[in-house]
Amino acid sequence: MFKFFLFLWDHKQSLLILLLILLSLTALSLSSRQRFYLARRINRTVLAPFQMVVSRVDYYLRLKKENEALRKNNFLLALELYRLEEVSKQNLRLEKLLDFAGKTHIHFIACRVISGGLGEQSNIFIIDKGSEDGIQPNLPVLVPEGLVGKTVETDPSRSVVQLYTHPDFRVSAKPSQKDERAIVGSGPENQLYLFNIPLRTQVEVGDLIVSSGMGGVFPNGIPVGTVTALEKEEEMGIKQHARLKPAVDLNKVSVVFVLADTAFVSPEAGILFEASDSLTSLWKKP
Amino acid sequence: MDRVRLSIFLVIVFFLHLLFYQYLSAGEIYPDLLLVLVIYCSLNWGPTPGAFSGFLTGIVQDSFSFTYFGLHALAKTILGFVIGSTRHSFFSNSYLVQAGIIFTAKLLHDIIFYGVYMFRGPGSFWHQIFFHTVPAALYTSFLGVALYFIFNIKTKIKRW
Numbered sequence: 001m002f003k004f005f006l007f008l009w010d011h012k013q014s015l016l017i018l019l020l021i022l023l024s025l026t027a028l029s030l031s032s033r034q035r036f037y038l039a040r041r042i043n044r045t046v047l048a049p050f051q052m053v054v055s056r057v058d059y060y061l062r063l064k065k066e067n068e069a070l071r072k073n074n075f076l077l078a079l080e081l082y083r084l085e086e087v088s089k090q091n092l093r094l095e096k097l098l099d100f101a102g103k104t105h106i107h108f109i110a111c112r113v114i115s116g117g118l119g120e121q122s123n124i125f126i127i128d129k130g131s132e133d134g135i136q137p138n139l140p141v142l143v144p145e146g147l148v149g150k151t152v153e154t155d156p157s158r159s160v161v162q163l164y165t166h167p168d169f170r171v172s173a174k175p176s177q178k179d180e181r182a183i184v185g186s187g188p189e190n191q192l193y194l195f196n197i198p199l200r201t202q203v204e205v206g207d208l209i210v211s212s213g214m215g216g217v218f219p220n221g222i223p224v225g226t227v228t229a230l231e232k233e234e235e236m237g238i239k240q241h242a243r244l245k246p247a248v249d250l251n252k253v254s255v256v257f258v259l260a261d262t263a264f265v266s267p268e269a270g271i272l273f274e275a276s277d278s279l280t281s282l283w284k285k286p
Numbered sequence: 287m288d289r290v291r292l293s294i295f296l297v298i299v300f301f302l303h304l305l306f307y308q309y310l311s312a313g314e315i316y317p318d319l320l321l322v323l324v325i326y327c328s329l330n331w332g333p334t335p336g337a338f339s340g341f342l343t344g345i346v347q348d349s350f351s352f353t354y355f356g357l358h359a360l361a362k363t364i365l366g367f368v369i370g371s372t373r374h375s376f377f378s379n380s381y382l383v384q385a386g387i388i389f390t391a392k393l394l395h396d397i398i399f400y401g402v403y404m405f406r407g408p409g410s411f412w413h414q415i416f417f418h419t420v421p422a423a424l425y426t427s428f429l430g431v432a433l434y435f436i437f438n439i440k441t442k443i444k445r446w
Contacts, residue, residue, distance in 0.1 A: 013334050020341045020363045027348070027356025028402075035355040042349040 093255060096144050108142075108257040109133055114158070123166035123186075125149070127256060130157045138217050140259040146223030146247030147171065147211060148256050159258075163250060164224070165190055172214040173224050175203055181212045184224050184244065192225050194242040196233075203227060203242050219259070223247040292330060295437040299323045300343070302433075310429070315421045318392060320347060322430035324366045325391050329377055333370030340366030354403055361398040365391055384434060385427040392423035 008015060030038065111127035129135050131154045141148040141161045149163040162169055165186055173184040173194060180201040187193035194209055207227045213220030225244030233239040302310070303319035310317050320343040328336025344359030369391060377383065396419040404411040 016334055017337050017363070017367045020337055021360060024341065024344070024356045024360035024363055027345075027359060028354065030355065039349040039355050042345060046346070046349075 090254065107134075107260045109135060109260050111135075111159070111256050111258055113254050113256060123163045123169075124152075125161040125163060125253075125256070127159050127161055127258070128157070129258065130154045130159050132156045134260050135159045135258050140218050140222070141256050142222060142259060143248055143253055143256055145249075146225075147218065148248055148250070148253060150217055151258060161256070164192060164246060164248075165250065170215075171218050171224060172212040173209050174212045175201075175227075176208040176210045176221075176223075178202070181214060184209065187241070187243075192244040192246050194225075194227070194244060196239045197242060199232075199238055199240060203230060203240070205229065207242075208247075209242070209244055291437055292326065295433065296323050296326060299326075299433060312425055315418070315425050317426040317429045318395070318422065319426070319429065320344075321362065321365070321392055321395055321426060322388060322433070324362050325369055325388055325430070326434070328366045328370035329373050329387075331370070332373075333367045336366030336370030337363045338366070340364070357399055357402055360402070361395045364398060365395050368394075381431045381435060385431045388427035388430045389423045392426050393419060396423075 027035070027038070109129055111129040113125045114128050115126040125141075125148070127135075127141075135151055135154050137151050137154060139151045141150055147164060149161045149166070149169060151159045152162045153160040164171070164184070167186050170183050170185045172181050174181045178201060180198060182194050182197045182201075184192065184194050187195070194203075197203055205227050209224045209227065211218040211220060211222040211224060225246045227242045228245045229243040231241045231243065233241065299319050299322055303317075303323075307316065307319075310319075324336060324340045324343055327339035340362030341359050344362035345356075347358040347362075348355045369387070376387070393415075396415060400411055400414050400419070404414070
């Protein structure tokens, strides 16, 4: 027995190696389930601290990469958001316009403004519809808020709109609750004015001025502007002028409606009157 | 001092393998820094510590792949023992010799590993040796010697 232990002691190195090789071979001969269990145990108990370090380092490296990607993505999303905001605004405008057109069976032609109207001195719009779409000169151009201008020139695919800011633009108008008519046009400093109002006509600041239906172009009842100030005529002193705040902010207009129903532009007063009555109902009565 | 430096070197090699294994790859060639660890354990402390370190690092490697659990341990135990037992006859502190030792060790390791692996499963043994083991052995020997050079360790072996 002693000799046996002595033998073991003498060959301890070889036996140890043999034991390690046997252990390796035993590990190799385990069933897949046992191998899986053992490997997982080693991974969890022995390697867990190292793996935590590994995962931390990996995490920070990925985080840096991800941060860069997210910054880039954030920028792209911000751009997309701006675009969507713009689309949303446009959508609201279009919905409003559709609702406006849907209230009546009057024939409107929806047009996109493709040029003009943004500069301070600009007084025309170019729209994307022309004679092929049924647009002729002298047709009223409107938006839900009110009057924009009238068509002055057309070609097959485009038209020129004279805006209310144009020096030659004139429209017969009146305070919405009175019958005395006057002329609206562009005045000093490009301001919109209701000219030559008889002194007896009671006009007050805040009154809504609408088209009167006279003049053969614009039907009755289209909002033109609101009175912001009253000025007496200096020469004779028997008339007054009203400065107006336009109903439509031209800088915000991107889509307009051309009123293509010939009934509204008929020179015959009777037809014009009937037609303008139906159009008046489109706007809220003040 | 050299022992402390050697221990730090071995710990760093171990961590390097665990932490940066993925990042140390050159294409599809991965270095086996744990084998470098086994080789330097064997060269410095003899066959028994060499075999032990081989068994332990092998098991650690095996715990990542369940398929042939024990195969890395077997290959590295044998190598640790063989290098530890024969170190007196070939070792020198020349970096070229060390690179040769690492290269040969990696080659032997993979011959044992893929010998059993291919015997039990599908795949071409020689294809694996020529197209994966030889480049990996070159890469591992380069990295191993570079690390050894950085740590400036001189292995002292008593001659018989």
